[in-house]
Amino acid sequence: MNHIDLDTRPLNADTRPGGPRSQRIKDELAQSRQDAIVQAIARLDEPLHLIESDAGFTLGKKSPAQGVAGVLPPFPPERLGDRSFCTAHGARLPYVAGEMAGGIATPRMVIAMARAGMMGFFGAGGLPRERVAAAVAELTAALPGHRNWGVNLLHAPSEPAAEERTAELLLAHRVPAVSASAFMQLTPAVVRVAAHGLTRDVQGAVRRTTRLFAKVSRPEVAAQFMAPAPAELLRPLVERGLLTPGEAELAATVPVAEDITVEADSGGHTDNRPLTVLLPVMLALRDTLTERHGYSRPIWIGAAGGIGTPGATAAAFALGASYVVTGSVNQASVESGLSADAKALLSQAGLADVAMAPAGDMFELGVRLQVLRRGTMFAGRAEHLYQVYSAYPSWSAVPEADRTKIERDVLRAPYEQVWAGARTYWMEREPGQVERAERDPRHRMALVFRWYLGMSSRWAVQGETARRTDYQIWCGPAMGAFNEWAADGFLADPANRSVVQIARNLLTGAAAITRAHQLRGCGVEVPAAAFAFPARPLA
Numbered sequence: 001m002n003h004i005d006l007d008t009r010p011l012n013a014d015t016r017p018g019g020p021r022s023q024r025i026k027d028e029l030a031q032s033r034q035d036a037i038v039q040a041i042a043r044l045d046e047p048l049h050l051i052e053s054d055a056g057f058t059l060g061k062k063s064p065a066q067g068v069a070g071v072l073p074p075f076p077p078e079r080l081g082d083r084s085f086c087t088a089h090g091a092r093l094p095y096v097a098g099e100m101a102g103g104i105a106t107p108r109m110v111i112a113m114a115r116a117g118m119m120g121f122f123g124a125g126g127l128p129r130e131r132v133a134a135a136v137a138e139l140t141a142a143l144p145g146h147r148n149w150g151v152n153l154l155h156a157p158s159e160p161a162a163e164e165r166t167a168e169l170l171l172a173h174r175v176p177a178v179s180a181s182a183f184m185q186l187t188p189a190v191v192r193v194a195a196h197g198l199t200r201d202v203q204g205a206v207r208r209t210t211r212l213f214a215k216v217s218r219p220e221v222a223a224q225f226m227a228p229a230p231a232e233l234l235r236p237l238v239e240r241g242l243l244t245p246g247e248a249e250l251a252a253t254v255p256v257a258e259d260i261t262v263e264a265d266s267g268g269h270t271d272n273r274p275l276t277v278l279l280p281v282m283l284a285l286r287d288t289l290t291e292r293h294g295y296s297r298p299i300w301i302g303a304a305g306g307i308g309t310p311g312a313t314a315a316a317f318a319l320g321a322s323y324v325v326t327g328s329v330n331q332a333s334v335e336s337g338l339s340a341d342a343k344a345l346l347s348q349a350g351l352a353d354v355a356m357a358p359a360g361d362m363f364e365l366g367v368r369l370q371v372l373r374r375g376t377m378f379a380g381r382a383e384h385l386y387q388v389y390s391a392y393p394s395w396s397a398v399p400e401a402d403r404t405k406i407e408r409d410v411l412r413a414p415y416e417q418v419w420a421g422a423r424t425y426w427m428e429r430e431p432g433q434v435e436r437a438e439r440d441p442r443h444r445m446a447l448v449f450r451w452y453l454g455m456s457s458r459w460a461v462q463g464e465t466a467r468r469t470d471y472q473i474w475c476g477p478a479m480g481a482f483n484e485w486a487a488d489g490f491l492a493d494p495a496n497r498s499v500v501q502i503a504r505n506l507l508t509g510a511a512a513i514t515r516a517h518q519l520r521g522c523g524v525e526v527p528a529a530a531f532a533f534p535a536r537p538l539a
Helices: 023-042 083-089 107-115 129-142 160-172 188-195 219-226 231-239 245-251 275-293 310-319 328-332 340-347 360-365 378-391 400-411 415-429 431-439 441-462 465-470 478-486 499-521
Strands: 048-053 056-060 068-072 095-097 119-122 149-154 177-181 211-216 259-263 300-304 323-326 354-358 368-372
Touching: 023 056, 023 499, 056 068, 068 499, 083 300, 095 107, 095 499, 107 119, 107 129, 107 149, 107 499, 119 129, 119 177, 129 149, 129 160, 149 160, 149 188, 160 188, 177 188, 188 211, 188 231, 188 245, 211 219, 219 259, 219 275, 231 245, 259 275, 259 323, 275 300, 275 310, 300 310, 310 323, 310 478, 310 499, 323 328, 323 499, 328 340, 328 478, 328 499, 340 465, 354 378, 360 378, 360 441, 378 400, 378 441, 378 465, 400 415, 400 441, 415 431, 415 441, 431 441, 441 465
Parallel strands: 095 119, 095 323, 119 149, 149 177, 177 211, 211 259, 259 300, 300 323
Antiparallel strands: 048 056, 048 068, 354 368
16 A cells, blocks of 8 residues: 655755755745645545654654554545445445436436436426336336435425325335425325335334435424324325225334435525534434434435535535435536536526526415526516416406516417416316316416426426526526536536536545545644545546
């Protein structure tokens, strides 16, 4: 093994008989030491030897001439997070590529992540059942024997039947992991996924057929997923024949989800909470509920939102995250389902180039999500539609000037023409929505406006350049941070932005930065360059 070979002579030592060291030589020696420390930290598979010096501790080589005061062991990316998380999910690295709805998180992305020893979730939200089934079939065929992949189950408060149909499909195809996102409370569908197939092994421990991840941003919602499923939800599922009495009995002894993804300031559905504030609260809540319910195995807490650089990744693990989840930055990957035109807009995003806009799937509830602002007018237009919906009981009650502007600039079609298309869509998906709209003109207006919100994300996926100003691109400030970090390195070229290369660089950089902090904690003067990890091709 090659050990570090640093010149440990004091900087004021003479290098010529009879003459003082010049300032230039002092500076060169100091720079040489700094470079050697940075290089040593980057060799993550090798130990670091601490030796005593006049100023405290520094790095040196293991030799009889130097007294080794301590050794920092190798610190590869596998040392990050919680090893038990990786063991439970059949992964090598504690990293998850999150579920970006509308198929933006593609089967190709999930397959690449799983084969690289990480996890990925297919973005099933908003897709028709046939397309989700096709994606699941593709994933099952490509990943035989793999447990480190899954599909998302997106909460649909206005379409509970659609939510239940998706849950039915995922269970029928034995999808190994399901990520429940945007839930504001437990529903029959998500409880069914969590409880389906529960059994006991020979040691009496409860085994799960489907491992449920819950993406949450509020403690009151997290507490529901960390607690056992309530009887008032389990009982009707048993009565409907969707769970067995034995499954319901076991579900009352374990948390609904053993993987809780804490979603901070992310793209899409978010409460914009800072991770440094939110994650410690969730960790404390986990500890309280684990003790209260007497769980015999851990609930893993993951971090999502704002993770777009190695430093942010290292910070998430330093806060206590068992794993990290990335989203916005993966939209820029070659495997992403987003169009090249939309990816080009993302590549120009800065930290402040995001905005909040009404969410199409929860429009009537006033729920908002975070989107790209630069290069698109979607956020402002969607907000105007919500204000009109909130202010008027029907389309006919909207002032004529406002109606004309919406039809011309936003819908780009007559209101009744859009309603005809929306009506056909809902008659196939959930006829009850049409029945309600024909009784309630305000609900009809909501469905028309939701048509725009739904199509805007589809235009971004398909690259409808004629509707570029209407692109809805889910994006958090992590995208701007990623662009700043990647600007001058290997990942500056879009062709190099595979989802695996993005992940490996974030994790390897996080390991290097963590190691630099370890050395600084030991009193070593660590140069600033050790905390700046340039992107590079990684195997």
